[in-house]
Amino acid sequence: MLRAAAPVVFVVSRDTARAVSLKDSLKNTDVQHIPDAETLLREAHVQPPHVALLYTDTPGVPLWEVLPMLRQRSELSATQWLAVGSHGLGEMLSAGADALISDTTPLQALSLQVNNMLGRAQQHHDHQERVAQLQRKMDNWEHEERIRDQLVHMLVHDLKNPIAAVMGLLEIVEDDHRVPGDSRELITVARDEAQHLLHLTVNMLDVRKIQAGKMNLKRELVFSPMFSEVIELARGDVGSGLRDREVSAQIAQNMSPVSADPEILRRVMANLLSNALKHTTSGGTISLSVQVVGDQVHVSVRDNGEGIPAEDIPNLFAAFEQSRLTLHGRFDTGMGLAFCKMAIEEHGGSIWVESQRGKGSTFTFSLPYAQDNEEDDFAELLA
Structure with a gap:
């Protein structure tokens, strides 16, 4: 079994002894001495450290000048930067150091600080790995x-x-x-x-x-007569099975218009009629109603079939879900009710079902009235 690589700690200082003493204090850690800023820029690219101790008395280019460049490197995003010294700590803090500590701090306390930062670096690395895994998924x-x-x-x-x-x-x-x-x-x-x-x-x-947000509604102002046309077309779409059912429709007259896509409404009505058909036997009744409720129009399809089990109702409008209680052996994907829900919600309405075992079900959807400006456009068209 392969052992995990030891965490890497850079000690950027002119004094090699600082790296040696820290290495003796930190077990199972790869402590490396870096003599100056130029070497740091080069080595950090080859082997990103978990923690880097930046001694402010390091000769050459000031470390607070190169630290902002280092912090911009994606491979060093998990690195913890510890500024060590008796002067220049303010500049290091402004440059992006994660922590500050005096160069007179006892070795034991310095080791403790480095261990804490190693832990934070490991947590950051684990978070990055988790994010990468989620991104791949x-x-x-x-x-x-x-x-x-x-x-x-x-x-x-x-x-x-x-x-x-x-x-x-x-x-x-x-x-x-x-x-x-x-x-x-x-x-x-x-x-x-x-x-x-x-x-x-x-x-x-x-x-x-x-x-996918690719269903573009072709809205029109839908009045009572058009609801009658849509229902008749939907009945024709369902087919001859409705001949064995008693189908009735009640449509409120002189309703204010709703803004809807008639073709999509036809599809919704056909799906609800087809659903009622499969839950009723020959001679059953299916009734449709279009009524005004408050500032909405409610369209209902009611049947006197066996009803829907209560445990099936919460998932009834989900794709690939359907009631287990059906009166025929026809395969169904459950896409019909899923389409109804999505299509009605695209219109700004909602859909729901009320059902009682042995007494049938009622599917109802609501459509809001057309906005005033849409009614004005219609009035201008008539004029």
Whole structure:
């Protein structure tokens, strides 16, 4: 087993005896004599010391003139500088000395001071090493994130086109009157599953975009009629599974507008409807409401399914999390609710869920009213 290298102590002085006596006093320490400032500049670069004793009576270039240059070197950032002398200590302190001590101090006290500074130097070195380790981990994490982003991006874009093509072909076959009724039902299921797969891939990409701050909202003023349009489009996105559910919608009329991206709202509504669909059985009910609450608009999607276990709710909006209580075997990444949370928060709103076992769940998100200047712009446009 390799032994750790002994700590290095420089004694910068014209008197070699000072280094010899200190070496005898400090055990397991490599004490080196440095005769002048020029040698110090050279040797400190070759072998950075843990502690350097700078005697102010050292001949040649004054040590307080070279100390600022030494302190700027990155390899000497952990070095402790001890100024020793009976004069010039003020200059040494201004130059950056860590401690001052008289040259008449007994050897035992000087050794104690050096040992204390060795301890501080070791602590500083350990902290630097810890920071370096964390930086390496951060670099590795950022590298992995970049690779993950590239992989997700390539995966989604490589999947979107063939999925869309499959959906289009299935729709053509579904509309063909020559297809028997029972086969048409199977085609409808296949088209719905292809639609679900498309939602999974797009949600995955959008979650990564929002996390990277690359989701740019295309805001518009959204009034009551547009909420109705968004809900109808979202129902179409979910597919034929909703035909077996009783779906109703109540939208407050003459609401003040919210500033939102209609396409993103459509995606949020489609995800919440899809979530309600998978937690209800055939014949279940799903109700949507858009209501004014204070200075916000609250949009809710309620179902009468089995509800969500209380222990699942805290992590329900996290990516790759979903309730363990689902009424179908369809695989889900949990990205849909994660996307909803991030998208609504990008709009300045919030989203939450209320659920009771055996009685269903209600997902609600809030959107703040548009600011006055945005309403003024709309009024000017109408004028």
